[in-house]
Structure formats: C-alpha cells, structure tokens
Amino acid sequence: MTVIRPGTIVWFCIVVAVGYAMFQVKYEVMQQEQTLAGLNKQILDDREQIRVLTAEWSYLTRPSRIEELSARFLHLGNLGSAQILPLSAVPERADAGAPLAASPAAMPSATASPHLAAVTPGSPP
Amino acid sequence: MSNLPPRDPNPCRPRHFRPGPCGPEPQEGPAKQWIETSRTRLIIAGALMGLAFVVISGRLIEISGFKAGDARLAHVSAPVRVETSRADIVDRNGVLLATTLKAPSLYADPRTMADAHVDMRGAARKLVQVLPDLNESEVYAKLTSDKSFVWLKRQLTPRQMAQVNALGVPGLDFEDEEKRIYPQGRAFAHVVGYAGVDNKGLAGIERSFDESLRSRHDPLQLSVDLRIQSIFRAEIAKQMTEFRASGASGIVMNVNTGEVLALVSLPDFDPNDPAATPTENLFDRVTLGTYEIGSVFKIFTVAMALDDRVTTLAGGYDASHPIQIDRFTIHDDHAQNRWLSVPEIFMYSSNIGAAKMAVDVGADRQRDFLGKLGLLKAPNFELPEIAAPLVPSAWRPVNVMTIGFGHGISVSPLQIATAVSAVVNGGTLHPATIIKRPEDEAVPGRQVMSEATSIEMRKLLRLVVEKGTGKLAEAPGYVVGGKTGTAEKVSGKGYNTHSLISSFAGVFPANDPRYFIMISIDEPHGDKQSFGYATGGWVAAPGVSRSVERMASLLGIQPVDEDSPEIRRSLMVGLPSPSGRKFASN
Numbered sequence: 001m002t003v004i005r006p007g008t009i010v011w012f013c014i015v016v017a018v019g020y021a022m023f024q025v026k027y028e029v030m031q032q033e034q035t036l037a038g039l040n041k042q043i044l045d046d047r048e049q050i051r052v053l054t055a056e057w058s059y060l061t062r063p064s065r066i067e068e069l070s071a072r073f074l075h076l077g078n079l080g081s082a083q084i085l086p087l088s089a090v091p092e093r094a095d096a097g098a099p100l101a102a103s104p105a106a107m108p109s110a111t112a113s114p115h116l117a118a119v120t121p122g123s124p125p
Numbered sequence: 126m127s128n129l130p131p132r133d134p135n136p137c138r139p140r141h142f143r144p145g146p147c148g149p150e151p152q153e154g155p156a157k158q159w160i161e162t163s164r165t166r167l168i169i170a171g172a173l174m175g176l177a178f179v180v181i182s183g184r185l186i187e188i189s190g191f192k193a194g195d196a197r198l199a200h201v202s203a204p205v206r207v208e209t210s211r212a213d214i215v216d217r218n219g220v221l222l223a224t225t226l227k228a229p230s231l232y233a234d235p236r237t238m239a240d241a242h243v244d245m246r247g248a249a250r251k252l253v254q255v256l257p258d259l260n261e262s263e264v265y266a267k268l269t270s271d272k273s274f275v276w277l278k279r280q281l282t283p284r285q286m287a288q289v290n291a292l293g294v295p296g297l298d299f300e301d302e303e304k305r306i307y308p309q310g311r312a313f314a315h316v317v318g319y320a321g322v323d324n325k326g327l328a329g330i331e332r333s334f335d336e337s338l339r340s341r342h343d344p345l346q347l348s349v350d351l352r353i354q355s356i357f358r359a360e361i362a363k364q365m366t367e368f369r370a371s372g373a374s375g376i377v378m379n380v381n382t383g384e385v386l387a388l389v390s391l392p393d394f395d396p397n398d399p400a401a402t403p404t405e406n407l408f409d410r411v412t413l414g415t416y417e418i419g420s421v422f423k424i425f426t427v428a429m430a431l432d433d434r435v436t437t438l439a440g441g442y443d444a445s446h447p448i449q450i451d452r453f454t455i456h457d458d459h460a461q462n463r464w465l466s467v468p469e470i471f472m473y474s475s476n477i478g479a480a481k482m483a484v485d486v487g488a489d490r491q492r493d494f495l496g497k498l499g500l501l502k503a504p505n506f507e508l509p510e511i512a513a514p515l516v517p518s519a520w521r522p523v524n525v526m527t528i529g530f531g532h533g534i535s536v537s538p539l540q541i542a543t544a545v546s547a548v549v550n551g552g553t554l555h556p557a558t559i560i561k562r563p564e565d566e567a568v569p570g571r572q573v574m575s576e577a578t579s580i581e582m583r584k585l586l587r588l589v590v591e592k593g594t595g596k597l598a599e600a601p602g603y604v605v606g607g608k609t610g611t612a613e614k615v616s617g618k619g620y621n622t623h624s625l626i627s628s629f630a631g632v633f634p635a636n637d638p639r640y641f642i643m644i645s646i647d648e649p650h651g652d653k654q655s656f657g658y659a660t661g662g663w664v665a666a667p668g669v670s671r672s673v674e675r676m677a678s679l680l681g682i683q684p685v686d687e688d689s690p691e692i693r694r695s696l697m698v699g700l701p702s703p704s705g706r707k708f709a710s711n
Contacts, residue, residue: 047207051226052283058221058308063355078675081602081684 206342210303210324213344214317214331216351217386217561221308221344222317223331223396225324228280228304231256231289231297236273238296245269248294252277255288280304305331307396312355315409316347316388316508316559319396328399328407330559333509348384348561353377356675357387361644364668365391368649368659374410375668376538377676378641380546380632382568383555385539386640386680388412413510415535416645419612420474420594420661421545421630422531427471427585428548429494430482432578438585438698441466444477451523455480455530458611458660459594468698471585472593474609476530483529488520491528497573498544498554500536507559512537531610538628542641545630549586549606549638552579587635587696598629598666600673602684604692606638607631607669609661614648624648629665633673633682636695640680644668 070076214223238245249265256278267275280302281289289297305320307313318329326335334345357375365373377387390410394402408414430436444465447456459473470478483491495501503513515535517524527533539557547554555570562568586606589595594609610628613620628645632638644665655663677684685692 044207048227051207051224054221055224055226055306055308058224062309062312063352064310064312064359067355067359079678081600081674081677084602084678084684086683 211305211320211338212341214338215344215346216313216349216354217346217384218350218352219344219346220351222313222347222351224306224308225303226306227301228282229286229299230279230302231277231281231286231299233268233275233277234273234296234298235268235270235275238268238294241295243295248292248297251292251294252289252297255292256281256285309351310397311393311395312351312358313349314393314396315390315411315510316349316354317396318508319399328510329409329508333507346561348379348386348559349388350386350679352679353676354387354389356679357642357672358389358391358393360668360672360675361389362391363671364644364646364649364664368646368652368655368664370646370649370664372410372647373645374414374538374647375642375644375672376411376542377672378542378546378557380550380638380641381555382562383543383546383557383570384562385542385557385559388559390414409508409510410645410647411538412506412508413512413537415512415514415537416626417532417535417612417615418538418541418626418628418645419531419610420476420479421541421608421610421628421643422528422534423471423474423479424545424548424582424586424608424630425495425498425500426479426483426486426529427467428574428578428582429486429491430467431581432494432574433486433490435485436467436482438467438581442470442475442478442481444470444475444481446477448477448480448526450526453523453527455526466700468585468588468700471608472589474589474594479530480526483525484522488522488525491525492520495528495534498547499556500534500540500544504537504540504543504557506539506557514540531612538643538645541630542643545632545643546641547573548582549579549632549635549641551576583632583635583638584696584698586632588698590631590635594660594662595629595631595666597662598631598669598673600633600670600677602687603673603677603682604634604636604685604687604696605631605669605673606633606635606696607642607666609666611660611662625659627659627661627664629661629669631669631673633677634685636685636692639682642669642672644672 209225211223211225213221213225216222238248245265245268249261249268252264253259253261259278264277267277277297281299286299289299303324305324307317307319314329316329318326318331320326320331324339326332326338330345330347331338338345357377361373361375364370373389373391375387375389376385378385388409388411390408392406394406399407431438441464443463444457444460445462447454455476457473457475457477459475461469461473461475465473465475465478467478467482469475470482486494492501500514501516503511514537517528517533524533543554543557552572552574553570554573555568583606586608587604588606589608590598590605595607598605598607608630610626610630612626612628614624614626615621626645626647627649628643630641630643632641646661646664646668649659649664651657651659651663658664687693
C-alpha cells in the first residue's frame with residue numbers, strides 16, 4: 001500500500017478548491033454579464049421611449065396648439081404692457097411690518113369669516 | 126531515492142519488469158552521465174515552467190489589483206446611447222425642433238402566411254382597419270403574391286405598431302427604420318428645413334449642417350426662440366390675410382449679438398411632408414428673396430450723411446420741387462412741398478430730401494458705406510438659401526439718388542436686419558447668425574460708424590413712430606422706433622404701381638435698442654381698415670406693434686413710461702417750424 005504524503009493531500013485540496021472557485025467566478029461573471037446586457041438593453045429601450053415621449057411632448061405643447069386650447073377653455077387675452085409693473089409700483093401695506101400670524105387683531109375679518117379663520121396661520125387646527 | 130533497496134533485491138520480481146530510470150544510481154560510466162544530463166534538463170524545464178507561472182501570477186495581480194477601472198477590460202458593457210443617424214435640433218431654450226425616431230416599417234412574408242393557412246382576405250381587412258390609408262384590394266394583392274417579402278407600409282407610429290401586433294396575424298413583421306420628425310410643424314419650416322427619406326438634409330439647417338448632424342450626438346442649438354417665432358408668425362399671417370397679400374416675411378434679431386430669434390416666410394410648408402406643398406412655398410423670402418425695399422433704405426442714407434458730417438440734425442434740404450434726372454422724376458409720396466430739416470425728411474420719408482442727401486455724400490462714399498454695412502455682397506449666413514444682392518454695375522448719379530431712397534438696389538431682409546442692427550446698437554456690425562452664441566464668448570463685430578451717429582439714428586427712428594409715417598407701429602411701453610418702406614415691385618422694365626412690397630423695419634426699445642424687428646408684406650391690397658392704403662405704415666406697422674407687445678415680456682423687456690423725463694430726454698430731436706406749422710420741440 002502506497003503511503004500518500006500529507007503534502008500531496010494539501011496540494012490536491014488546493015487544486016480542487018482553486019478549480020471550483022475559478023468555475024464559480026466564471027459562471028458568476030457570465031451571469032453578471034447577462035444581467036448587465038439586459039440592463040443596458042432596458043436602458044436603451046427606455047431612452048428610445050424617452051425620445052419618443054419628448055417628441056410627443058414637444059408636439060403637444062407647440063404654441064399654436066396651446067394658443068388654441070387656451071382660447072377654447074381659458075378665455076384669457078394677451079398680456080398687455082399696462083399689466084406689467086415694477087415691484088416698486090406696488091403700494092406697501094398699511095400695516096407693513098406687522099407679521100400676519102402674530103397679530104390676529106390686524107386682520108379683524110379673520111375671525112368673522114369661518115373660511116379665513118380656518119387658514120389663519122397660528123390658529124389651532 | 127537513496128532509501129530505496131539496492132538493485133533488484135527481490136528474486137520474485139516478474140521477468141518483464143524493468144526497473145525505471147530512478148533506480149539506484151550507477152556509480153560510474155556512461156549511465157551516470159546520462160542521469161546527470163536528464164537532471165539538468167529537468168531543472169531547466171522546471172525553471173521555465175516556474176517562470177511562466179510567475180509571469181501569469183504577475184499579470185493576474187496587475188489586472189485585478191491595478192487595472193480594475195480599465196475600460197478596455199469592460200468591453201462587454203456596450204455604450205448605452207440611442208444611436209441615431211442624425212442629431213436633434215433644438216431652439217435657444219432647448220425645445221425640440223427636429224428629432225430622429227425609430228419608425229418600424231411593416232412588411233409581410235406571403236409564403237409563410239400561405240403555409241400557415243392565413244385567411245388573406247380577413248388579414249387584409251383587419252390591416253386596413255388599423256392602417257386606414259392602405260387600400261384593401263392592394264393589400265390583398267400583395268398578400269396573395271408569390272413572394273417572401275413585400276412592404277406593406279413604411280414608417281409606422283409606435284401606436285400603429287402596437288395595433289398591428291395586436292392583430293396577431295402570422296407572417297407580418299417589422300423592420301426598424303428611422304424617421305425625421307419636426308414636432309413644431311410649419312413654425313420653423315424655413316429655418317430647420319427638412320431631410321429626405323434617405324436621411325439627407327435637403328433644405329435649411331438640415332442641409333447646411335448635414336455632415337455635422339450626422340456625426341454629432343449632442344443636439345444642435347439654434348439662436349431662434351420658438352415662443353417668439355410662433356407669436357411673430359401668427360401676427361404676420363394675420364396681416365397677410367387681412368390685406369389679401371401674396372406673401373409676407375419677417376425677422377427678429379438681437380441687435381447686440383446678430384442672433385436671429387425669429388425668421389418667418391409665408392406661405393410656408395410642413396417639413397414633415399414637404400412634397401405636399403407647391404415648390405414656391407419652399408422659397409425663403411428672408412434670406413433668398415431680394416427686394417427693392419424702398420424708404421427703409423433711408424435709414425442708411427441718413428446715417429451715412431450724419432456719420433460723414435455732410436449734414437447734421439439741424440440741417441435740411443429743399444424738397445419743394447421734384448427732381449428731374451435722366452428720364453426719371455423723383456417726387457415725394459407724402460409731399461410737404463417746402464424746405465425740410467433732416468429729421469423731417471426722415472419722418473415724412475421724403476424721397477427728394479434723401480436723394481439730395483445721397484448726392485451730397487457722393488457715389489464713392491455711398492458705395493463704401495453700404496459695403497461696410499454688408500449690403501453689397503451675399504451675407505455669410507448658416508442657411509444654404511442665401512441670395513446675393515442686386516447692385517448696379519455702374520454707380521451713376523441717378524443710381525446714387527435712387528439708392529438714397531431704396532430703389533435700384535435689391536437686398537434681402539436678412540441684410541437689412543444686420544445693417545440696421547449696426548446702425549442702432551452703437552455702430553458695431555455683428556455678423557448675423559442662426560446658431561446660438563456661447564454666452565461666455567465675445568461677439569465678433571467691427572465698428573462701422575460712430576456711436577454718436579448711432580444715438581442720433583435711434584432718435585430719428587423713434588420720431589417716425591411718434592410723429593411720422595410709422596405711428597401704427599407704436600406698442601405702449603416698449604418705445605418702438607422704426608422706418609416704413611413701400612416699394613413698387615419691378616415688373617419687366619418698369620415698376621408696377623399696383624403691386625407693392627410694404628415693410629416696416631424697427632427696433633425696440635428705441636432708447637436702448639435690444640431687438641430689431643421687420644415685417645414685409647408682399648402685394649398687399651388696402652382695405653376699409655387701412656382706408657384703401659397698402660403702404661408699410663398701414664400694412665406692416667400694425668403687425669409690428671402687436672408682435673412687440675406680445676413678445677417683449679418674453680424677451681425680458683420691462684415696459685416703461687415713454688413720457689417719463691429720462692426717456693424723453695434720451696430721444697429728444699429738435700424740429701424747426703419754417704412754414705409756421707406747429708411742432709412741439711420734444
């Protein structure tokens with residue numbers, strides 16, 4: 001009976017382990033590559049979809065259509081220069097400086113109207 | 126090996142067994158030498174193998190340890206980008222003007238369908254229900270042909286593709302093709318142009334940037350603004366319809382950069398289907414059309430006279446009698462029949478005054494000045510549809526006079542825009558462009574007149590709108606300045622008094638010009654609203670007024686009070702009153 005030396009056993013185990021590990025890694029890499037290819041394909045599809053949607057959005061928001069829809073549903077006119085004022089032209093509040101929430105007395109109607117009272121900042125919910 | 130038993134101690138050994146070479150070493154003779162050689166060879170082979178392993182290990186460590194991020198090793202991850210054969214075109218705000226989408230084309234394999242016993246008549250009927258522009262009998266004929274490939278319909282929309290798939294007819298399949306889409310339709314027909322089925326640019330930017338669009342990936346950004354363009358197009362179309370004109374054009378330009386913000390040429394076409402339009406609609410009036418633009422040219426005559434110090438704002442000319450030269454008579458359309466100051470000549474658009482002013486400047490200086498403004502040769506512009514101006518070959522005295530008021534020279538609206546921008550922006554001529562200029566780059570340009578002249582011209586342009594022929598161009602709050610022009614179209618050897626080109630070329634705000642705007646209406650017919658007039662002041666100016674009012678806030682221009690002292694002072698022009706007429710010196 002031939003005696004197998006311990007060193008040989010150790011080397012044999014290492015070879016088996018390394019071989020196993022190598023194939024394991026190889027298969028894992030293959031799997032990962034497949035996942036990666038799948039993800040890339042999906043990203044590509046999504047990007048293609050985004051391109052289509054961007055084109056459609058651009059088509060649906062074209063000014064001529066918005067103008068037509070606005071005329072049909074909103075009944076708004078063109079903005080005239082008289083409607084644009086610098087901020088300095090807006091008159092200041094008479095009670096400028098008094099914070100809204102801190103002084104309910106500054107808004108006497110706040111308590112009179114239930115709707116307003118409900119939204120007055122600082123009032124308990 | 127040394128502990129092996131001595132040679133052949135076993136008498137029971139089989140005869141045929143020969144001891145291996147690793148038996149006890151012969152002490153001397155050729156056998157010993159043979160063993161020695163073998164050993165040496167073994168060592169060399171072992172060393173070589175060892176070296177190979179070291180090299181492989183080293184490479185392994187290098188790859189896994191130091192080159193982890195090397196892109197060459199990651200070749201499996203393909204570049205994730207939608208590959209299209211043409212890049213997108215966007216406006217200055219990034220809104221899509223042209224894009225390329227995958228368009229599946231539907232084909233059938235009639236042999237496979239026959240093998241699968243498909244009901245051809247039913248399949249044809251179902252296909253026509255989904256794709257109504259197909260002809261059922263034609264589809265049936267194609268499906269029953271003995272072929273293995275017939276196109277049924279090219280370039281389907283994604284929705285149509287889904288519907289065809291939902292039919293579940295075997296033997297139908299798709300092939301990916303590309304289709305150029307222009308989501309804005311007609312709005313930018315003449316700017317963007319169009320590309321043919323083979324993805325070759327045939328007009329506009331698509332043609333001039335054909336190579337670039339094929340090779341680049343990021344979108345090409347133009348200087349135009351979709352919002353401004355659509356407002357401008359709508360207002361011009363309104364004027365064109367109202368005055369039953371045969372065509373119209375318009376351009377909006379940033380006077381400080383030469384960037385074109387809007388370019389309209391009517392009638393236009395749908396770039397998604399250019400074949401459906403008559404070819405004359407493909408003509409771009411702004412860049413390819415050259416016109417004798419009429420009195421708008423007086424802007425250059427007066428600027429030239431002021432810049433050459435031939436006259437001043439206080440000077441003037443006798444415009445009481447028409448000028449006779451060669452076989453022509455030069456007279457005024459808005460005749461005052463008296464001596465007119467330079468501002469009056471400009472605001473009443475006196476041909477006599479402008480002609481005399483041009484004569485005072487002289488032929489050489491006139492030609493030189495117009496050349497500096499880029500009016501004598503074809504402009505350098507990105508669109509391929511560019512016309513060279515029609516300039517007289519010999520610059521005779523009569524040419525000097527007629528060019529003084531805009532006849533006898535044909536230029537494109539694009540050239541007018543570039544030149545007037547230089548006149549009002551402080552005297553710097555910026556080359557026109559339709560590609561967005563990078564904000565951090567200096568705008569190319571060269572000084573063509575003094576800043577003082579430019580400031581005087583702003584005042585004169587404002588005067589025309591405030592008191593002269595261009596009153597209808599006024600847009601409250603935006604201080605429009607400009608010049609009207611009405612020219613009879615050349616027909617044969619003379620002029621046709623009934624077919625006009627009526628224009629208004631203006632700038633706003635006149636006290637600190639930022640944008641040039643021009644509308645030209647081709648062959649307008651006066652109506653009740655214009656009291657039968659078809660001149661620039663009646664036909665083109667109202668369109669400018671409405672356009673400015675609608676686009677100014679989008680351009681970030683804050684309305685001002687024209688009567689405020691600062692603005693009055695900055696645009697003040699002295700008007701003498703020689704014949705006792707009352708003119709407030711404002």
